[in-house]
Amino acid sequence: MISRLSDDRSRAAIAASIERRRVDTRGLLFRTLLQSCLLITLALLAVLLITVALDSTDQLGTRLWEFLQGTLRSRSEDERLGIHQGMYGSLWIAIIVAVLAFPIGIGAAVYLEEYAPRNRFTAFIEVNIRNLAGVPSVVYGLLGLALLLNGQIFGLDRLTGGSSALSGGITLAILVLPIVVITSGEAFRAVPIELREGAYGVGATRWEMIRTQVLPYAAPGILTGTLLSMARAVGEAAPLILVGAISGRLGDNPGLFDISALTDRFTALPIVITTWTVQSGRDVGFTAAAAAAIVVLLVFVLMMNSAAILLRNRFEKKRG
């Protein structure tokens, strides 16, 4: 009996000692703080998107097709006002970036990661590529200006036609090149050593090992990196201003896939957005036009990102 009693007593003591006694105020506070950080982020984004969407209804809601087909105009009431030229410029800039920056960037990354000896020189190069990725985009605009417009080097201006979508595309390709090299390089570094050894172990050459193991394994990572860099390129305005994207009096309105217009005067969606926003000061109607252009650009970028995600999932499934 006595032992039972003391048992009961100690049981009660244990129960009391592990009983929840205080509220964890600090923890709760911390959690609330984190939640509000998330809320602020979401709220800002929501406000931005909602205002833009509401503003854009004047154009997109009433004359969507005309707006997509129309051109730059000096008055917002002009019924031929639209972003077709901006879409043309942005579309081709994206294509040129993909054609130039992706193969060159991925190729450079393959060489750096798989072939180049690891020494101070290559380490120096890698650090510099990382630095280049942080250089302000205006500086790349200056490079494009000197290289492609003023013809200071190689007389490239004759090829690009000076201020043209081609010049803009090449400039932005140079801008994203370091990003492509870095993200691809990281994807290559993530390939497990076991796969490499396995391939070498059955008599694969270095090239065969890279083609059959490294590239397929790294494909999802490369894809994510390259398409993010593409989204960046399509959203840039500053370098395009320097290579002479214009905001009015564009000559013809080429069809979206008219290659001959690549060396003509050009504009692009970020430039159109900037210009119309500036012009809304004297002509309020441009607010709606700028908002509508933003929505189109967002949809463009969103489509690219969705494509990237879809492709990445497919590649990832493949690699198991």
Place this chain on the structure above:
Amino acid sequence: MSMTDEAPRLIERPVAAGDPSAAPGTPSVATERDVVFRSEDVNVYYGSFRAVRDVTFDVRKNQIMALIGPSGCGKSTVLRCYNRMNDLIKDARVTGTITYRGTNLYDERVDPVEVRRRIGMVFQKPNPFPKSIYDNVAYGPRVAGQKKGLDEIVENSLRKAALWEEVSDRLKDSALGLSGGQQQRLCIARAIAVGPDVLLMDEPCSALDPIATAHIEDLMQEIKQDYTIMIVTHNMQQAARVSDTTAFFTADVRSENDTRTGILVEVDATQKIFSNPSDERTENYVTGRFG
């Protein structure tokens, strides 16, 4: 598990990688016919650091040679000398001579890629490619340029690796869906598919459970009539069970700069190593008094 009812024996060597005598390099020493590897004073350096010192022994045809010893004694490093796998490590350097059927493996005219086709390797961690079972086995023949007769090679190799019965109805499935033991047998099939002469196994069972380990050990006994096998193992019982010859390594630790160099203590018939070794260090190790 059908290890026994499907005896993988009738199969001929799938791919003949060429006559050994046609390999480049000069026969440096007159060797007995059945010496596959002859190593003389082999040292392995990483930069200026000597990882393994003065290894000398022969490996004979259709034998299983086990390399045993405590961690960090350089067994794997030694093993990787025999198919030039150490070439892949920057700063790694091999001195001394290793001849493969009379040809110096480190002769500058020797192509390491060809070496690896004849001297296959199975790694510590099963490392199937993220491809189908079929594509895993066909990988080696494909990179060697073979396009025809792959079905036959895949089947023969899987049969030899005692895996055919378990996977024949799902060859197109991902190899990553197999169990660890199956994956390791797949890796053996993959190594066999290129028609090697020698198999190097670097602790092939260390990531496997006892049943899968028994499978692999049975398999080694089955295939040793066709191949010469060198196996690194941490498991002394395994060495005692499977091998004909055993080489015992130990680490020479220098406390002043905290470096360790692997040294070969003795090589002998496995039975002798485990019952009556000549060196006291071997005896201490195999009786469990050290390491």
